[in-house]
Structures are given as C-alpha cells and as structure tokens.
Amino acid sequence: MSDAETLFERIIAGEIPSEKVYEDETTYAFRDIAPQARVHVLVVPKKRYRNLAELAAGDPRLLADVASTARKVAEIEGIAESGYRVVFNTDGDAGQTVFHVHAHVLGGEQLGHFGR
Ligand code: AMP
Numbered sequence: 001m002s003d004a005e006t007l008f009e010r011i012i013a014g015e016i017p018s019e020k021v022y023e024d025e026t027t028y029a030f031r032d033i034a035p036q037a038r039v040h041v042l043v044v045p046k047k048r049y050r051n052l053a054e055l056a057a058g059d060p061r062l063l064a065d066v067a068s069t070a071r072k073v074a075e076i077e078g079i080a081e082s083g084y085r086v087v088f089n090t091d092g093d094a095g096q097t098v099f100h101v102h103a104h105v106l107g108g109e110q111l112g113h114f115g116r
Pocket residue numbers: 007016018031032033034035042088089095096097098099
C-alpha cells in the first residue's frame with residue numbers, strides 16, 4: 001500500500017493533522033488542503049474502500065452514512081439551502097489521487113460546469 005493509499009487512514013487516526021468539520025462512528029469529514037471552492041470538505045468512511053463502486057458493492061449502509069454526512073456538512077457549512085456539489089472521483093480520467101473513497105462537498109459560491 002503506497003503513502004497515498006494510507007493518507008486518509010492516517011488523518012482519521014489523528015497521525016496527520018486535519019481541520020475536522022464533523023465526525024461520527026463511521027465517517028470523518030475535514031477541509032480539503034487545496035480547496036477548489038469556498039467550501040470544500042472531504043467526507044471519508046472510516047473503513048477503507050478503494051472507490052465508490054467498491055463501497056457501494058461492499059457496504060451500502062456505509063455509503064448511505066457517507067451521503068448523510070455530506071448533507072450534515074452542508075448544513076454545518078451553511079450551504080444546504082444555497083446548493084452544493086458532491087463528487088466521487090474514480091481512477092485515472094477523473095484524477096483520483098487518494099485511493100480511500102471520499103466525497104468532495106463543494107459550494108459556498110456559484111460553481112462552474114464540470115467535465116472536460
Ligand atoms: P482525489 O483527487 O479525488 O483523490 O482527492 C484527493 C483530495 O485530497 C484532493 O482534493 C487533495 O487536495 C486532498 N488532500 C490531499 N492531502 C490532504 C491533506 N493532508 N489534508 C486534506 N486534504 C488533502
């Protein structure tokens with residue numbers, strides 16, 4: 001397992017500092033170190049799956065927890081009403097760099113289109 005693969009496990013364990021936004025039994029949410037919008041928070045299941053597909057197949061309840069935490073983050077950050085985007089990058093073309101599934105919660109301003 002490379003450093004990139006263990007980064008979020010080390011953040012969850014508190015071995016690498018992070019700016020926590022929310023935590024419960026199964027998920028951990030913290031600010032992205034290189035924000036792509038005024039609000040940019042990552043939501044990570046504490047149990048590691050490589051990507052969204054593996055999480056959905058392996059533990060649908062945990063996926064529901066991630067979705068629920070994304071909603072809570074939006075409420076905490078005051079963007080639940082103004083709107084926000086939830087993104088799961090998966091593998092190469094999407095630019096996934098950390099292979100511990102995570103939802104990006106983006107908002108706090110008008111977001112651009114995405115894709116190419
Ligand atoms: P992805 O490219 O979808 O795999 O997203 C990985 C995200 O993790 C990127 O948006 C990075 O900016 C973010 N990131 C990398 N290292 C850290 C860190 N130590 N603390 C917070 N966010 C990080």
